[in-house]
Amino acid sequence: MTELIAFDQLNYSRPNGKSCAEQLDFTLSAGERIAITGSNGCGKSTLLQLIMGLLPADGGDVRLFGESCYKANCLNEKMFRRHRTRIGLVFQDPDDQLFCPTVIDDVSFGPLNQGFSACKAHQKAMATLNLLGISELAECVSYQLSGGQKRLVALATVLAMDPEVLILDEPSNDLDLENQHRLVEILQQCQLPLILVSHDPQLRSKLVQQEYCLKNGKLVQLTPQKMKLPDVDKSMIRGGEYT
Numbered sequence: 541m542t543e544l545i546a547f548d549q550l551n552y553s554r555p556n557g558k559s560c561a562e563q564l565d566f567t568l569s570a571g572e573r574i575a576i577t578g579s580n581g582c583g584k585s586t587l588l589q590l591i592m593g594l595l596p597a598d599g600g601d602v603r604l605f606g607e608s609c610y611k612a613n614c615l616n617e618k619m620f621r622r623h624r625t626r627i628g629l630v631f632q633d634p635d636d637q638l639f640c641p642t643v644i645d646d647v648s649f650g651p652l653n654q655g656f657s658a659c660k661a662h663q664k665a666m667a668t669l670n671l672l673g674i675s676e677l678a679e680c681v682s683y684q685l686s687g688g689q690k691r692l693v694a695l696a697t698v699l700a701m702d703p704e705v706l707i708l709d710e711p712s713n714d715l716d717l718e719n720q721h722r723l724v725e726i727l728q729q730c731q732l733p734l735i736l737v738s739h740d741p742q743l744r745s746k747l748v749q750q751e752y753c754l755k756n757g758k759l760v761q762l763t764p765q766k767m768k769l770p771d772v773d774k775s776m777i778r779g780g781e782y783t
């Protein structure tokens with residue numbers, strides 16, 4: 541199977557001494573949807589930042605789409621930059637993702653950066669806001685949104701770029717039931733390879749085939765075999781219980 545994201549003997553410790561990766565090997569291949577769990581502060585978000593080259597590893601390698609992103613133990617920014625736009629990372633804190641004056645500016649930013657015209661970028665942004673059921677927020681000031689609204693807009697900024705892989709850090713935090721349903725439905729339908737960091741077992745069971753626990757810098761596989769994903773449920777948005 542085609543390798544999308546891989547850690548090869550990765551090492552990383554935070555300045556406070558917390559080891560988040562210790563000789564860590566891991567591969568996400570095409571078609572795979574996995575979850576990472578683990579106790580607060582064990583380093584899950586840190587691993588996601590290492591995937592994107594937002595933090596320099598202490599040792600080892602990160603490979604994206606089969607290409608090594610470290611050269612002689614140094615982070616190769618050029619290589620990360622080549623592949624970053626192919627991976628959609630939604631941060632745990634939406635305030636890390638939203639930096640433009642309005643929602644439409646934030647969601648158009650990625651497509652504009654990818655080289656789309658202003659008109660096409662606006663179209664893609666509006667289509668994504670529609671998909672998420674939040675088109676009415678388009679002209680709102682991003683920093684004045686509620687926590688749940690910010691989280692949906694942060695997801696929109698990533699989906700608008702048509703990523704090849706999704707990495708989501710606690711995507712259901714702050715969402716009401718209707719929006720949790722919508723999130724699940726959209727993520728089931730898009731069928732992109734996925735790394736999901738979530739403390740919510742129900743969300744994980746609906747979206748991933750395999751679960752890992754990060755402990756002492758190692759990813760321990762919790763599910764011996766790939767789990768069958770539930771069939772895509774198109775009836776669950778708008779009302780109803782999140783079961």
Ligand SMILES: Nc1ncnc2c1ncn2[C@@H]1O[C@H](COP(=O)(O)OP(=O)(O)OP(=O)(O)O)[C@@H](O)[C@H]1O
Nearest residue numbers: 554555556558578579580581582583584585586587
């Ligand atoms: N910007 C930072 N600078 C220094 N240390 C940090 C920073 N962000 C996180 N840490 C430290 O890194 C360690 C791992 O944090 P991280 O956010 O990756 O954990 P997590 O597993 O995602 O936790 P949670 O489940 O609470 O979201 C913690 O000890 C944390 O204090």
